[in-house]
Amino acid sequence: MAPWTLTQHSERMDTPTAEFLPGLTLSRILYEEAVRPILEKEHPGLRYAAARVGPGSEVLGFDTARSTDHDWGPRLELFLTPEDAAAHAANLHRLLAYRLPKQIRGWPTHFQHRHPGDPVGHMEVTDGPVDHRVSITTVDTWLSAHLGLHQETVELTVGDWLAMP
Numbered sequence: 001m002a003p004w005t006l007t008q009h010s011e012r013m014d015t016p017t018a019e020f021l022p023g024l025t026l027s028r029i030l031y032e033e034a035v036r037p038i039l040e041k042e043h044p045g046l047r048y049a050a051a052r053v054g055p056g057s058e059v060l061g062f063d064t065a066r067s068t069d070h071d072w073g074p075r076l077e078l079f080l081t082p083e084d085a086a087a088h089a090a091n092l093h094r095l096l097a098y099r100l101p102k103q104i105r106g107w108p109t110h111f112q113h114r115h116p117g118d119p120v121g122h123m124e125v126t127d128g129p130v131d132h133r134v135s136i137t138t139v140d141t142w143l144s145a146h147l148g149l150h151q152e153t154v155e156l157t158v159g160d161w162l163a164m165p
Contacts (some may be wrong), residue, residue, distance in 0.1 A: 018106025020065040021056025023072055030074040030104050038099050049079040054146055069150065073106045073111065073123045075133030082138050089136045092150060093099075097129040 031050050037048060056072065057063040062074060080089065099110050102125060110130040111121030117120075121133065135142075145148040147164065149156070 018067070021105060021107075022061065023056065023063045023067070024052055026074045026104060026107060027058070027076045027120065028059065030100075030109070030134075031076055034100050034104065034109075035076065035078070037095065038096065038160045039092075042095060042099075042139065043092070046084060046088070047081060048084070049074055051079070052076045054142075068107075068123075070122060071120050073121075073133065074107055074109050075111075075135075077135045077137065079137060079139050082140065085136065085141075092136050093134075096132050096134050100130050100132055100134075102126065102130065116119040 005113075035050065039048070052059060052075065054077065057067050058072060061151070095116055102109060108123040108125050108130075109132050110124055110126040112124040112126075112131065113119075113121055121131075140150075
């Protein structure tokens, strides 16, 4: 028997279910068992930081099995230097699409959007490359997109960092 089954929800939202793991745990497993080994083999010496930050109930540990029906799953952020992001981000995204496993602990690594323009991704099993949720960016780009901070125009103090949600 497969490690996941399909469950019917309203609007035909079939979502795979496996033994629930907190999202941060699942993201750590994705990194340790899949992303890190790929990066070590294909880009030895690449400097990066990996984290699960940003939106999502799992970021603060508030996720439950109910969270798995939308925009939840094995995902993380890889932060590169601006130079490495310019040189490697697109290729790394493609590399991960083809090399990531299709599932981590029974949870698909592929995210599908139900309708064009729908920003919410739902995990689905795929036979092809995975539309993964490993975001490859720089710290400056992430801060600008998520917090509206532009490091080139704002000098952050320790107090600024501590006061950020």
